Each structure stands twice: as structure tokens, then as C-alpha cells.
Amino acid sequence: MTVRVRFAPSPTGRLHLGNVRAALLNWLFARKSNGRFLLRLDDTDKERSRPEFATAIEDDLRWLGISWDEFARQSDRLDRYEAAAEKLKADGRLYACFETPEELKLRRFGQIADGGAQVYDRAALRLTERQVADYAAEGRRPHWRFRLEHAETGWEDLIRGRCAYHGTKLSDPVLVRADGMPTYTLASVVDDVEFAVSHVVRGEDHVTNTAVQIQIFEALGQAAGELKFAHFPLISDIGGHSLSKRLGSLSIENLRNDGIEPSSITSLIARLGTSDPIEVMEKPADLVDGFSFSKFGRASPKLDPDEIVRINAKLVHRLPFSAVADRLPAGADAAFWESVRPNLSKVGDAVEWWSIARSAVMPINAEPDFLTEAARLLPPEPWSADTWGAWTKALGASTGRKGKELFLPLRLALTAREHGPEMKSLMPMIGRSRTLARLEGRKA
């Protein structure tokens, strides 16, 4: 059996860490199994779906390095859902309901007050033909619910193990809205059938849906057990609470604007909550080997936003010049990149060191006497990687200083920073005239 999976976002917002995890895990599973990965836009909600979000989702996925083998849009397939709905009506599994959204809302409030289960009471099933005719005469358009089997529906989840729900604990789902549009619940199952999806991989916010979807799947004539499920736990914030409140700051758009590399995101997201260590991988394909649902735990992992930056720093320390050349300031070469790289946590931070090497810097000159002596001993050009060593050795001998006392004032004078890349590689880039001026406390 060929593995076919799908990532099915609704274009009602940008991608964030939570969504992307679903996309990545599906993609990894497809790659691991030599299967196919389908991107499907679940845009049956006309009110909230927007084409610009669809475009943004595709852009974000491409940026992350997640590619898809097939593409579908639910709004292109409405005839398929209508055909399925007709079949279910013919089989007596879909029944017309006339409650307004307001009535349903009130009924739910009442159920909460009574402490009862918030399950649709199937009032529409008890409507007489006369009542139905009256509603029609009033001009009310029905919405359609799927009559659930009041039995236990279960499945063997690839992450959660045995799961089961009893039909009496579930509401008959609305499959067709009063305006005739299908809901996600119908469209999703129809697509899973027609695209021959083999595994549904998604967050555990969908577990309860699964029992319902299996019933619809069967009502559509599919054999139970043909579709496998894997529900992974949702990520929580560092305090252990739902991540949803801070999704904005964890949107892919935001992380990208912050200078985070796509691989830092995929490296973290693919391994978080698994028994594999979180390692820096240069591309998503490097995460395929060893990927397995059996390595996922059932508890919600906490995500520390600092972790993303730490991973990014490690990644940047390894990136070759060729991978970043087009993002460095004009003129920056491989030698520059390799000398500043170990001190960066983001590629963009390189510009700061480029300007320290090539533009005017106001030095921090706390010890003029010492720096005057340093200027006196400054070797003539040409300078190399050995110049710093020779210079500081001579300066140490002449002043009796060593260690931090010797080196820190020089670093402050030459770069105006306490920390930074190795001075021996920075110094030739700064050059003698600029160095001399900075030692004398002049901006240069």
C-alpha cells in the first residue's frame, strides 16, 4: 500500500509553529515511507477563507523546504461533496434540521446550566411532516446532520494507541450548511477517500473528530481500518499552557523576519516531544532518517522560544559562506564570514561586524596611556593573522600586562565591543590606519 498523507490548513490565517508541525510530520512520514504528500486547502468556510492567506501558506512552506507532490483546493471540488451528501441522504444518514444558529446556541447554554452533555438532542428527527412543510413555507433552508451510529467507534492510533468513543457522547455533525456549502467534516472525509489518503496525521485537537469521520467514511462505503490515524500532542508554552495566545509571535512570518533560518524551525519542531535528541539539521530531508511515530510521547511538550535562537546560533556556526553569500554586505568574502561566524546567532548580525571592520567606529578608550603604548608598538603593514599575536606579545612584554587586562582594552578600542570574533582575524580587516586612529581615541 502506498502511503499518501495530506496537510490540510484552512486559509484563514498565517502558518505558525503548531500548523507547521503538522505539515512537517506529514512530510517526514511521506518521505520516510516513499509516499506522497498532498497539500490541500480546506477553504469551505467562505466567511473566513482568504486567497492571500492561501498564497502566504504556500510561500511559508516553500521557505521551510517543505514541498508537496499534489495540490487540491476544496472550493474546487464542491460537486464531489454534493454527490456524497446526496448519497448519504438517499441512505437515510443525513437528516434536515431547521434550528437557527441562535436557537442552537441557546440550547447549548441551557445544557451547560443543567450540567448535561452538550450533545445535539436530535430534535429535528422528531419533526412531523407538517412541521417540516411549515418551515419550508416560512422560507427556512435546512442544514443537514449526519445520523451517528450509537455504538462505539474505535481505531488503533499510531501515536495514542487504542482510542474509542461512544456515539451517544457525540453530536450528530452538521455536514451541509443551510447555504448548501459542505462543512470541513464532510469535505475532509470525501477528499481522504477520493485522494486515497492512507494516513491522517494531525494534532490531537482532532481526536474526537476521528470517531465521527470513521463513521462517515464507512457510510460512504469504505472499509473501516483502511484509513490509519496518528494524533500528536499539541505543543504548549513554557508555562505548560496552550500555545494559542502567543501564536502571533511564533508565526513563520515573524520568525523569518527575526532572522531565524528555516532549518532551525524544522530541526526543533520535528524532534520536540520525541525521544530523539533535538539536533541541528541543515535541511528537512536530514530529519527523515529515523523518523517514527513510535518515538512520540503522549504528553504535550513545552516549547521554549529561546530554544529556537540557540538552535539557530548552532546552525549559523556551521553554515558555509556559499549558503549565506547573497545575504552578506557587498564585498564580504569567505574569510570575513568564517571569522565572524562563531560569534553570530543570526546571519544578519554579520553586518554589525562588517561595519566595524569597514566603517567608522567610535572607540571605547578607557586607558589612554596603555593604548598610546599599544599604538607605539603597532607593527607596519602588511598585516596577517599573525600580526595580532606578535603585537600583543610585544605589548605584554613592554607593559607587563597579560590575559584580560592586556586584551580587553584593545578589543574595546578596536571594535567598541566587549565580545566578538577573534581579534587576529578582525585586525587585518580593520587595517592599520583605522586601528591607529581608534587607539588614539578617534572615530575612524
Added chain:
RNA sequence: GUCCCCAUCGUCUAGAGGCCCAGGACGGCACCCUCUCACGGUGCAGACCGGGGUUCGAAUCCCCGUGGGGACGCCA
């Protein structure tokens, strides 16, 4: 409120009754390297949510409690 799930170092986890006075990774700390910092290397500290049971023996099984997550939409 009802239903489902979860609970081991700060974090991600290993652990399916004796192999565990609990192992690994990240972070932290210390030391080394070196030209201060960073990078790199080595080492150290650090946890079984609480209470009852079952058992010769429980991190592991059962019950209760507590804490957390999810679901209960004419959203997906």
C-alpha cells in the same frame, strides 16, 4: 458540567515489576584550550506530582486526589 488524554532532572525524554540509590540530549555550572568574550573539548550538579493499595519487591500495575492539555461550532 460531560467525554478523552497526560504527569520522570529547568526543558525534551529513556524506562513496558527486580537490569534504576533512574540513562541520554539541550540548558546550567566548573575546568581545559586560547588572545578577554565567543567557538571547541572534558567533567559535575540535577527528576520518578501527592496519598492509598497490590506484590517478597513499584518510576513501572490498580484506586483516589491534585495539576495540565484536548473535545463538546451551520470553525477547521
